[in-house]
Amino acid sequence: xxxxxxxxxxxxxxxxxxxxxxxxxxxxxxxxxxxxxxxxxxxxxxxxxxxxxxxxxxxxxxxxxxxxxxxxxxxxxxxxxxxxxxxxxxxxxxxxxxxxxxxxxxxxxxxxxxxxxxxxxxxxxxxxxxxxxxxxxxxxxxxxxxxxxxxxxxxxxxxxxxxxxxxxxxxxxxxxxxxxxxxxxxxxxxxxxxxxxxxxxxxxxxxxxxxxxxxxxxxxxxxxxxxxxxxxxxxxxxxxxxxxxxxxxxxxxxxxxxxxxxxxxxxxxxxxxxxxxxxxxxxxxxxxxxxxxxxxxxxxxxxxxxxxxxxxxxxxxxxxxxxxxx
Numbered sequence: 001x002x003x004x005x006x007x008x009x010x011x012x013x014x015x016x017x018x019x020x021x022x023x024x025x026x027x028x029x030x031x032x033x034x035x036x037x038x039x040x041x042x043x044x045x046x047x048x049x050x051x052x053x054x055x056x057x058x059x060x061x062x063x064x065x066x067x068x069x070x071x072x073x074x075x076x077x078x079x080x081x082x083x084x085x086x087x088x089x090x091x092x093x094x095x096x097x098x099x100x101x102x103x104x105x106x107x108x109x110x111x112x113x114x115x116x117x118x119x120x121x122x123x124x125x126x127x128x129x130x131x132x133x134x135x136x137x138x139x140x141x142x143x144x145x146x147x148x149x150x151x152x153x154x155x156x157x158x159x160x161x162x163x164x165x166x167x168x169x170x171x172x173x174x175x176x177x178x179x180x181x182x183x184x185x186x187x188x189x190x191x192x193x194x195x196x197x198x199x200x201x202x203x204x205x206x207x208x209x210x211x212x213x214x215x216x217x218x219x220x221x222x223x224x225x226x227x228x229x230x231x232x233x234x235x236x237x238x239x240x241x242x243x244x245x246x247x248x249x250x251x252x253x254x255x256x257x258x259x260x261x262x263x264x265x266x267x268x269x270x271x272x273x274x275x276x277x278x279x280x281x282x283x284x285x286x287x288x289x290x291x292x293x294x295x296x297x298x299x300x301x302x303x304x305x306x307x308x309x310x311x312x313x314x315x316x317x318x319x320x321x322x323x324x325x326x
Contacts, residue, residue, distance in 0.1 A: 006265040007295060013245050013264045015281035019319045020246070022282045023231035028222045032058060034313065035229040037079040040203040046071050053206065054079055057213055066091025067166065067195055075192030076203055084232045086311040087288070091235060094196030097163040099149070100170050101189035107155030108181050110148060116180045117146035117160065120173070128169050141168040163194070197237055204228045232313060233285050239277040240267040242291075242307065247322035249280045252287050253314040254321075258307040260298065270295040276307065286314045 021030070041050055047068045055063040064085045066078040075098070078091050126141040142165045150159040162170060171187045178185025193200045204212075212224035244252065248262025258278060270276060272294050278286040287309040293301060 005268055007268060007298060008265045009298070010245070010264045013281065015246055016319075020249070020280055020282045020284055023233045023284060026231060028216065028225055028229070031226065031229040031231065032060060032081050033315075034083040034232045035081045036084055036232060036235055037081065037209065037229055038198050038203040039077045039079055039209065040200060040205050041069055041074055041077040042206070043072055043074050047077055050077060050206065051079060054209065057210060064088055067094075067096065067192075069192060070171075070190070073190040073192065075190075076195045076198060076200055077192075078195060078198065078235075081229070083313060083315070084235075086313060087232065087235060090288075091196065093166050094235075095144070095164065095194075096166055096168070096192060096196075097161065097194040098170050099191045099193055100160050100162060100174065100187055102158045102160065102174055102177065103186045103188045104156045104158070104178065104181070105184035106182075108183065109155060110151045110158075112181060113151070113158055113177070114148050116177055117148060119180065120176060121146055124173075124176075126168055126172050128172065141165045143168070143173075161193075196235065198234075202230075233283065236277045236285055236288075239275060239288070240270045240295075241279050242266040242276050242289075242295075243279045243281060244286065246280065246319045249278075249284070249286045249314065250316075250319035250321055252278055252289075252309060253312055253316045253318060255309065255312060257305040257309070258289060260301050260303050260306050263298070263306065266295045266298065268295060275310070278307065278309070280314070280319070284314060284318075287312045 039050065041047065047065050051063060051065045060081060062082050062085055064080045066080060066088050069075065069077055080088060080091065121143050123140050123142055126139060144163040147161040148158060149161055162173065170190055174185050174187040209228060212228055215221040216225045243264045244258065244262045245264055248258060251262065252258055264281065270291050272291060274291050276289055276291050278289050280286055288311045289307040289309045291307050293306050298306065
């Protein structure tokens with residue numbers, strides 16, 4: 001029953017090709033109903049303004065963003081289309097990395113700066129600025145790495161790369177660097193180059209998105225737009241997975257809990273209470289759920305409820321109903 005990283009419970013299970021669709025084979029309409037667009041935000045507009053432009057451009061009623069960037073900042077902004085807005089918290093809570101340009105009031109040496117960058121790695125206090133959109137309070141964030149990328153000969157301008165928890169305020173980090181160096185330090189430029197499993201090589205500009213939409217609307221050419229929209233599953237790739245039969249996918253998509261007989265395979269080592277992604281045999285995301293039994297104990301369980309959905313991602317009716325309503 002053990003195969004690589006999964007417990008296999010039904011190696012003969014098959015999926016019906018008449019229903020559902022592998023994520024990479026979805027149409028533009030299906031992608032816009034539940035997809036991700038990664039935009040390289042320019043300096044100037046707010047994240048909300050850019051999202052509103054994209055919403056109007058694509059003609060969508062539901063389109064949100066994950067991870068606000070200040071107007072002056074550039075870089076990766078994740079746009080969530082349709083039902084993908086259900087995973088906003090997952091996108092918001094994913095780790096980020098930034099390239100930041102710092103300006104010092106007084107000259108410092110590269111050695112002094114590198115020593116400070118080494119000091120502020122790990123868990124640090126990070127208080128939001130007064131003009132931030134969240135409540136100003138003392139909290140901690142994790143800095144995974146700080147790297148000095150460039151340093152000017154006058155000792156007043158530096159470029160650093162920061163990898164950190166979601167919700168880390170780089171402007172606050174810059175002020176703390178200045179305090180430790182004994183001089184004022186301002187954040188003059190900020191660029192987000194990674195968010196979760198995405199990097200900037202996957203992003204498009206708003207001009208590219210506009211051109212792709214024009215070709216789709218006016219010439220019926222959807223190939224450009226298809227390249228810019230990722231299926232919702234691309235954001236969820238790091239969650240432990242449980243694969244289910246078509247009938248179970250249908251039941252879960254209607255809001256039912258996952259029952260043990262519907263399970264085909266599940267990742268090893270998942271603990272009770274952990275978050276999992278329930279997947280169809282075509283690699284479609286069915287729901288984000290809480291596991292109710294350690295996955296390693298499921299070998300001895302033949303029936304009963306094993307997971308409860310937090311967010312249903314699959315449209316009801318994607319797979320036919322196979323259970324009785326009586």
